[in-house]
Amino acid sequence: MSEQPDVSAFCPKGDVLVIAEQILGDLQPVTLELLGAGRLLADKMERNLKCLVLGYNLGDMPQKLIEAGADEVFVADDKELFSYRTLPYRRVVVDFLDSLPEPPHTCLLGSTTTGRDLAPRISAHFETGLTADCTELDIGPYEHKNKVDPSKIGLYPNCLYAIRPSFGESLKARILGPWKNPQMATTRPGVMTPNKHEAGRKGKITAIPVKLIPEDHRLIVADTVREISKGIKLTEADVIIGGGYGLGSADGFDLLRQLADTFENSAIGASRKVVDLGWIPYQHQVGQTGKTVRPKLYIACGISGAIQHRVGMSKSGMIIAINKDPDSPIFKFAHHGIVGDIYQIVPEMIKQFKEIQSGKGVEAVVGSH
Amino acid sequence: MSGGLNIYVLVKQVPDTGSKAGLNPDGTIDRAKAKRMLNPFDRFALQAALHAKRSYGGKVTAISMGPPPAVEILLECLEHGVDEAYLLSDRRLAASDTLATAYALHKVLNYIGKPDLIFCGLQTTDGDTAQVGPQIAERLGLPQVTYCEDFHMEDGKVHARRIIEGGYQKVVAETPLLITVANSYHPLEYKSFRGAWRVRRLARDQDELKKFIHTIDLDLVSADPERTGLKGSPTIVAATEKVGELGGSCKMHEGQSAHELVADVLKASDLNQFLVGSSK
Numbered sequence: 001m002s003e004q005p006d007v008s009a010f011c012p013k014g015d016v017l018v019i020a021e022q023i024l025g026d027l028q029p030v031t032l033e034l035l036g037a038g039r040l041l042a043d044k045m046e047r048n049l050k051c052l053v054l055g056y057n058l059g060d061m062p063q064k065l066i067e068a069g070a071d072e073v074f075v076a077d078d079k080e081l082f083s084y085r086t087l088p089y090r091r092v093v094v095d096f097l098d099s100l101p102e103p104p105h106t107c108l109l110g111s112t113t114t115g116r117d118l119a120p121r122i123s124a125h126f127e128t129g130l131t132a133d134c135t136e137l138d139i140g141p142y143e144h145k146n147k148v149d150p151s152k153i154g155l156y157p158n159c160l161y162a163i164r165p166s167f168g169e170s171l172k173a174r175i176l177g178p179w180k181n182p183q184m185a186t187t188r189p190g191v192m193t194p195n196k197h198e199a200g201r202k203g204k205i206t207a208i209p210v211k212l213i214p215e216d217h218r219l220i221v222a223d224t225v226r227e228i229s230k231g232i233k234l235t236e237a238d239v240i241i242g243g244g245y246g247l248g249s250a251d252g253f254d255l256l257r258q259l260a261d262t263f264e265n266s267a268i269g270a271s272r273k274v275v276d277l278g279w280i281p282y283q284h285q286v287g288q289t290g291k292t293v294r295p296k297l298y299i300a301c302g303i304s305g306a307i308q309h310r311v312g313m314s315k316s317g318m319i320i321a322i323n324k325d326p327d328s329p330i331f332k333f334a335h336h337g338i339v340g341d342i343y344q345i346v347p348e349m350i351k352q353f354k355e356i357q358s359g360k361g362v363e364a365v366v367g368s369h
Numbered sequence: 370m371s372g373g374l375n376i377y378v379l380v381k382q383v384p385d386t387g388s389k390a391g392l393n394p395d396g397t398i399d400r401a402k403a404k405r406m407l408n409p410f411d412r413f414a415l416q417a418a419l420h421a422k423r424s425y426g427g428k429v430t431a432i433s434m435g436p437p438p439a440v441e442i443l444l445e446c447l448e449h450g451v452d453e454a455y456l457l458s459d460r461r462l463a464a465s466d467t468l469a470t471a472y473a474l475h476k477v478l479n480y481i482g483k484p485d486l487i488f489c490g491l492q493t494t495d496g497d498t499a500q501v502g503p504q505i506a507e508r509l510g511l512p513q514v515t516y517c518e519d520f521h522m523e524d525g526k527v528h529a530r531r532i533i534e535g536g537y538q539k540v541v542a543e544t545p546l547l548i549t550v551a552n553s554y555h556p557l558e559y560k561s562f563r564g565a566w567r568v569r570r571l572a573r574d575q576d577e578l579k580k581f582i583h584t585i586d587l588d589l590v591s592a593d594p595e596r597t598g599l600k601g602s603p604t605i606v607a608a609t610e611k612v613g614e615l616g617g618s619c620k621m622h623e624g625q626s627a628h629e630l631v632a633d634v635l636k637a638s639d640l641n642q643f644l645v646g647s648s649k
């Protein structure tokens with residue numbers, strides 16, 4: 001251990017860069033989470049936290065990013081960047097990184113449909129490592145001993161530890177790639193903790209050029225439909241009755257509405273699958289691309305519990321799952337499980353709940369046969 | 370097939386997560402013992418590729434990178450109606466991360482010929498990164514539609530609908546184009562009797578089979594071995610840690626009838642506190 005190879009060449013300085021995400025001017029919560037995670041990494045290495053935001057008519061968004069923890073914000077504001085498109089966004093990010101005197105140490109994006117579209121393009125362009133869907137990030141040392149590639153052997157003091165669940169969440173893998181900067185990662189929405197908002201926090205805001213070429217327009221956006229924020233107050237309900245494909249048809253929601261009516265301050269939630277089928281409007285969708293809810297009680301009816309649904313409701317106080325498949329993943333994280341048919345269980349629930357409401361005590365209801 | 374579309378579908382063989390065989394005590398997968406299957410997400414990509422061929426004409430070629438047993442999933446693709454398949458199999462590919470995998474696969478695509486449409490699965494059930502598709506598109510300099518739920522072609526352009534946070538996006542793209550297909554796309558149709566029969570017959574004659582499934586290596590596709598495998602991979606899996614089953618504390622209720630089941634839940638939980646009229 002006496003002779004350490006000089007690895008400073010592998011670990012140049014470089015800051016932490018967060019690529020912000022907004023949809024049609026609506027700053028996405030994952031960006032604040034990334035700034036939270038990025039701040040910790042930057043502080044640990046005593047580097048700056050920078051943020052790049054792309055869009056059109058961004059207004060005070062750059063200042064908001066500074067108040068959320070960025071030291072410097074780079075802004076690409078152009079009509080062509082209004083809707084996210086892979087090639088124009090990719091061009092601006094690549095040109096920006098090329099213009100820097102040295103690459104950032106770390107570059108972070110959200111593990112959203114946008115981040116997972118853009119990040120691999122950037123990583124492939126710069127031939128740098130990218131870790132997907134991280135739930136923890138850290139900075140620490142790493143000693144590489146594997147002799148397959150002797151040029152990589154050595155002790156690396158400041159590596160990005162990108163930690164991600166794998167194999168159905170049963171393992172956590174720590175992925176490293178200290179050989180080339182930027183070390184890239186996407187992080188799972190809803191996991192990292194944002195910084196405390198600091199109103200009036202000062203930082204530098206720099207506009208950067210947007211130079212697209214005709215080839216960047218090989219794809220155009222015809223329409224962006226976002227209905228999620230309208231209508232019902234899903235996030236404020238104490239009780240959510242979630243309906244999935246197991247309902248069999250849109251009519252199934254009538255039954256769920258009757259169940260919901262037995263509860264105080266309740267609302268109807270749904271999986272993306274049934275929203276896509278048109279059984280219920282978008283506003284009811286719970287999950288990664290829908291709403292994140294945290295009711296006191298969530299009753300999942302005919303929902304399999306796919307990861308994209310789970311991330312939107314797993315923090316509910318109590319989760320009761322009704323599913324006819326005993327091996328359904330929902331039973332891996334629900335608190336109470338009933339293996340059975342919705343159309344037998346839910347009417348029975350309504351009946352017993354109504355009996356309780358009509359004055360009979362719980363004991364009287366559950367004890368009777 | 371002149372004039373038709375050159376359609377590619379990329380498929381990966383993954384350990385069968387449904388079967389417990391081949392799971393090491395620490396939760397990692399013993400690839401030698403594990404049962405294998407076609408990555409479930411690639412079934413949607415295969416359906417999309419076959420749909421494009423049936424609707425707009427052309428030829429579908431399946432490509433996989435992996436050890437020799439991956440030929441099994443290529444046979445499965447042929448059964449479903451894929452015309453031809455390539456297996457890139459080379460020891461030097463071992464331990465490739467997504468960047469190295471995309472490098473090797475883009476070399477295969479360049480070697481075989483001019484693609485019009487390239488379909489990938491959304492992600493795999495083992496590596497689960499969803500990165501390989503976009504990284505191939507970058508290498509090939511192509512536009513991409515990720516998270517594609519549906520598409521059709523009009524005047525040579527692809528009209529597609531893709532998932533975004535809070536809704537969806539409708540896009541129109543030129544070909545050549547790379548598409549990653551979401552699991553909300555149409556499920557893979559059952560293989561036809563004819564397809565299955567054809568493959569059974571092919572499989573009897575190894576020479577005949579080789580005309581449809583080509584096993585190729587890095588040298589043939591002019592790929593630089595230094596850019597694949599461990600050497601060509603900027604990332605490594607440095608450590609894994611078992612985190613145990615999720616929650617794992619679900620109380621499964623029992624009962625002979627719906628009545629008993631619901632009663633059991635009421636007894637065990639205090640959900641009655643949330644009922645109308647029960648608060649305060």
Ligand SMILES: Cc1cc2nc3c(=O)[nH]c(=O)nc-3n(C[C@H](O)[C@H](O)[C@H](O)COP(=O)(O)OP(=O)(O)OC[C@H]3O[C@@H](n4cnc5c(N)ncnc54)[C@H](O)[C@@H]3O)c2cc1C
Nearest residue numbers: 244245246271272273287288289290302303304309324342
């Ligand atoms: C990028 C991306 C984003 C996504 N975002 C979201 C999101 O925000 N929210 C979301 O929910 N999904 C999302 N999805 C989709 C997600 O992957 C799943 O496909 C979806 O959640 C499945 O919906 P489901 O549980 O209703 O249907 P299924 O998975 O088909 O499950 C139906 C369940 O019902 C059970 N069942 C059937 N009949 C009965 C019966 N009579 N009684 C009781 N049980 C019955 C079955 O056993 C099964 O478990 C997303 C996917 C992608 C790729």
Ligand SMILES: Cc1cc2nc3c(=O)[nH]c(=O)nc-3n(C[C@H](O)[C@H](O)[C@H](O)COP(=O)(O)OP(=O)(O)OC[C@H]3O[C@@H](n4cnc5c(N)ncnc54)[C@H](O)[C@@H]3O)c2cc1C
Nearest residue numbers: 131132166434466467489490492493496497498499500501
């Ligand atoms: C636990 C674990 C974590 C990992 N994490 C990372 C990580 O964060 N970053 C990283 O760079 N590598 C990672 N890897 C390595 C990565 O899994 C491999 O590089 C793998 O070859 C491709 O990645 P994927 O399985 O994630 O494919 P994905 O990118 O999820 O696959 C998307 C689509 O690309 C196509 N495709 C992918 N692989 C092939 C193939 N071999 N042949 C044909 N088509 C294919 C298929 O259409 C597939 O549906 C990880 C591996 C493990 C075991």
